[in-house]
Amino acid sequence: MKFLKRLVFKLYVLFLMGFTVWYGMFMYPLIFGFEGKEEAAESLRELSHSKSADEEMFDRLIEEQSRTSRTDLGFKVIEQPYIEGRFHHIGFSVQKDQASICVRCHGNVPHNKSKELRSFMNMHAFYLACETCHMPAEKGEPGYEYRWYDKDTGKLVPNPRVLHDIEDSYRSAVRSYPTYGNYGAKIAPGIEENGKFRWLHGKKDMAFVERYISEQERLDQEQKSQMKRVIHRGVSKEPVACKRCHNEEGQFLPFARLGYPPRRTDELTNSSVVGMIQKYKEFYIPSFLTPGIEDDDEDKEEQEQQAEE
Numbered sequence: 192m193k194f195l196k197r198l199v200f201k202l203y204v205l206f207l208m209g210f211t212v213w214y215g216m217f218m219y220p221l222i223f224g225f226e227g228k229e230e231a232a233e234s235l236r237e238l239s240h241s242k243s244a245d246e247e248m249f250d251r252l253i254e255e256q257s258r259t260s261r262t263d264l265g266f267k268v269i270e271q272p273y274i275e276g277r278f279h280h281i282g283f284s285v286q287k288d289q290a291s292i293c294v295r296c297h298g299n300v301p302h303n304k305s306k307e308l309r310s311f312m313n314m315h316a317f318y319l320a321c322e323t324c325h326m327p328a329e330k331g332e333p334g335y336e337y338r339w340y341d342k343d344t345g346k347l348v349p350n351p352r353v354l355h356d357i358e359d360s361y362r363s364a365v366r367s368y369p370t371y372g373n374y375g376a377k378i379a380p381g382i383e384e385n386g387k388f389r390w391l392h393g394k395k396d397m398a399f400v401e402r403y404i405s406e407q408e409r410l411d412q413e414q415k416s417q418m419k420r421v422i423h424r425g426v427s428k429e430p431v432a433c434k435r436c437h438n439e440e441g442q443f444l445p446f447a448r449l450g451y452p453p454r455r456t457d458e459l460t461n462s463s464v465v466g467m468i469q470k471y472k473e474f475y476i477p478s479f480l481t482p483g484i485e486d487d488d489e490d491k492e493e494q495e496q497q498a499e500e
Contacts, residue, residue, distance in 0.1 A: 286375055290345030292392050292400045292422075293321035317372040320379035322391050323444075324431040328380075335380035336388060337444055347388060348376055350450025358452035378449060391425070437461075 242250070288294050293301070301321065302312040315324070320340070328334045341348045351374040381390045403418050410418065435443040439460050446456040 286342050286373065288320075288342045288377060290340060290342060290397075291320060291377075292397050295400050295404060297321070314372065318374055318377055320377045322380050323378055325427060326380060326391060326425050327427055327431050327443075335391070336383050337378050337380055337449060338388065339374075339376040339449065340379055340390065341376055343375075345390075351376055354450045354455065355452055357455055378444065396422075 287299050299316065300313040301316060302309045305312075323337065339348050339350060340346060353374055379390055381388050383389075400422060403422065407415060407418075431443055437460060442460060446459060447453075451459065
């Protein structure tokens with residue numbers, strides 16, 4: 192029995208050795224030494240240059256995606272995919288607000304009437320809740336408390352640390368570009384009762400809005416209007432004017448208590464934009480910069496109202 196096992200083992204070893212020698216003698220010339228190798232290589236080179244114009248364009252676009260464009264905007268540096276011929280930066284994105292009841296219908300960029308001013312106003316929506324400007328306390332009533340809430344959870348959060356990073360960037364020997372406005376949080380009004388703080392809109396309001404959105408198709412126009420009046424209860428016809436925040440004395444928002452450091456507060460309360468609006472009752476933008484062919488009456492009325500404020 193042992194003799195048989197040894198014989199089988201030796202035959203197995205001899206078979207492997209023979210197969211290895213045969214494989215090497217057969218494959219080596221096939222890969223490295225076959226006749227016509229140069230002709231085959233030339234054929235492959237020609238094949239690689241036979242791509243269509245569409246294929247070459249696709250290859251070029253893929254290559255460009257690996258390249259990035261670094262742009263110094265003055266207040267920060269952005270790095271984004273390089274796109275030939277494009278000069279507007281496209282790499283800045285803002286975190287969506289998952290906690291606001293207003294954006295459920297109006298969206299994260301709610302201002303769209305005034306074509307000239309909507310970008311400026313939507314920029315404020317990055318870090319100010321809708322209620323901050325559109326639900327001020329009534330005259331004669333105690334003012335609201337203003338705090339920061341997390342855009343994802345809606346919970347009360349400390350003042351954003353990045354505000355101090357902005358202040359530190361002024362003093363640092365190495366130039367840095369902290370992000371303005373994109374803090375992952377928003378300022379919103381609330382009320383403090385018996386030592387506890389609550390927002391003007393809470394979970395109950397969110398549930399009401401979500402139910403209205405899901406079931407509004409079952410309502411007629413009059414019923415929809417009735418529910419919208421409930422949802423918009425407390426919304427002022429006139430929003431807070433720019434100069435109520437951007438002035439040196441008696442600011443609408445308590446910048447220091449909200450974590451804004453001194454230099455940033457000074458910048459916000461000496462806004463050249465608001466100064467322009469105060470100085471000129473009506474200011475004009477060159478027609479070639481105006482989006483669209485001509486403004487409708489509603490756009491003009493909103494622009495005039497902003498100028499008067």
